[in-house]
Amino acid sequence: CALGDATLWCRDPAQADALNQMRENSVKLPGVPLPEGVIVTSDMAQVTAAIVLIAIPMQQTRPFLAEHGGALRDTTLVACSKGIDLELMIGPVGVIRSVLRDARVALLTGPSFADDIARGLPTALTLACADKALGMALQEQLSTPNLRLYRNSDVVGAELGGALKNVIAIAAGVTVGAGLGESARAALMARGYAEMQRLALTLGAQPDTLAGLSGLGDLILTCGSEKSRNFRYGVALGSGAAFDSATTVEGAATARAVAKLAKARGLDMPITRMVAALVEGLITLPEALAALLARPLTDE
Ligand SMILES: NC(=O)C1=CN([C@@H]2O[C@H](COP(=O)(O)OP(=O)(O)OC[C@H]3O[C@@H](n4cnc5c(N)ncnc54)[C@H](OP(=O)(O)O)[C@@H]3O)[C@@H](O)[C@H]2O)C=CC1
Ligand SMILES: O=C(CO)COP(=O)(O)O
Known part of the structure; x- marks a missing residue:
């Protein structure tokens, strides 16, 4: 897919409509237009991508997966949150695995403000994945000219560093x-x-x-x-x-x-x-x- 082609899912239909119309999230990322290739939806059935980045707060990850995990069973999931689940006492990759046992999961973490990435400023992140082949594929697919991903197989270490x-x-x-x-x-x-x-x-x-x-x-x-x-x-x-x-x-x-x-x-x-x-x-x-x-x- 071309750089910028993606489906952005959010839970609120009114917000999805507003984002599609305004092409900007004026609250979270004012002044940053959504790239042309981004489609916004609140319908999980429209999320058909092979790779899904889960970027919601840590304590919301289990409730989110309880509701939508079934629909994401066959995708590669990339956890983007930073924290430790207060009940399970594990990080986001562990939480995803606790709900979707056989999921292909990786972690994207490291020093990056959303605002910097959205503006295309140079950024370097860790892509942590226990499966080397999957990690290499994700590193290639998710890196951009301004966003350099460094691979790491130590998922627990990367989770804890971010948390x-x-x-x-x-x-x-x-x-x-x-x-x-x-x-x-x-x-x-x-x-x-x-x-x-x-x-x-x-x-x-x-x-x-x-x-x-x-x-x-x-x-x-x-x-x-x-x-x-x-x-x-x-x-x-x-x-x-x-x-x-x-x-x-x-x-x-x-x-x-x-x-x-x-x-x-x-x-x-x-x-x-x-x-x-x-x-x-x-x-x-x-x-x-x-x-x-x-x-x-x-x-x-
Ligand atoms: N912002 C940043 O610069 C960075 C953030 N992160 C990490 O990403 C994670 C998310 O942070 P961030 O996006 O900034 O947080 P925000 O608070 O800005 O946004 C959280 C988003 O998650 C949605 N959400 C919350 N609960 C649920 C749920 N149960 N189901 C579906 N959607 C839900 C919210 O939807 P709604 O608007 O409807 O409430 C909102 O869109 C955190 O772990 C953070 O540490 C990592 C690197 C950088
Ligand atoms: O994780 C982040 C930067 O890497 C974002 O930090 P805050 O969640 O403190 O805004």
Whole structure:
């Protein structure tokens, strides 16, 4: 198919009609016209493509598949969400497999704001797939002149890199919102990365994956940009400003999931624990800060 040929499915028929007419999503991507080859529909029967990218919030993936999984059984599914399912405690590829056991599944993840990709700015992402032949085929089919996909067979590592960086991005935002300074943000990013590795390696990830686009790469992007919703949410937590609760902030649920996973495995993840407690309103910011700073001095 030509670059730009795709079917965009959304659940709301009125929104599908509006997008077809206006050829722009003025709320999410203002100023970016839909490419000519994109057809928008709310009818899953019209989704006949061989490859389907699932780009909905993590906690909505199971309900979505419960409703539409049957229609997607014979397609290759590419998960695009970043997080950990709060009930199953696994990432998006695992969730898809839990519903569609024999599905051909891959993961697309890494540092990329939708807005940048939509404007055709240069971007590099990880395409993680356990099946090497399928991974190579998807890498060719989904790369574009401005979007470079790097292949990786470590699906668990890529899932965790994308999920865990959002928790640290909230923490980084808190430092900025609370006026704790750039040095504090850098410290949280580096110590947060150590926490990401600690959990990911315990769960079977390869160290190189965490050091790549889906871990460190996405951590740098998300902790350093006001475009990130996770970072902005952290800024609001740190400053006490209001935050629109309808905004997708994947790191909030992920922090809760990761705090549980870490506790069950006896892993020390103090930054994640503090983010989870702040998100749940169990602790104040001064209490969180005091607890982090009072920890015993240790090796790096
Ligand atoms: N935005 C970005 O730059 C990036 C996002 N991601 C990841 O992609 C995932 C989605 O994020 P994003 O698109 O930004 O989130 P948004 O909140 O902007 O959009 C979520 C979309 O999912 C739809 N949706 C939610 N629940 C369901 C459901 N049960 N069934 C069908 N559709 C549903 C929403 O539909 P409706 O409008 O009807 O509510 C909406 O279109 C997240 O995991 C995020 O981390 C990854 C990389 C970059
Ligand atoms: O994952 C992203 C960038 O890679 C998008 O970040 P936010 O979900 O924080 O906006």
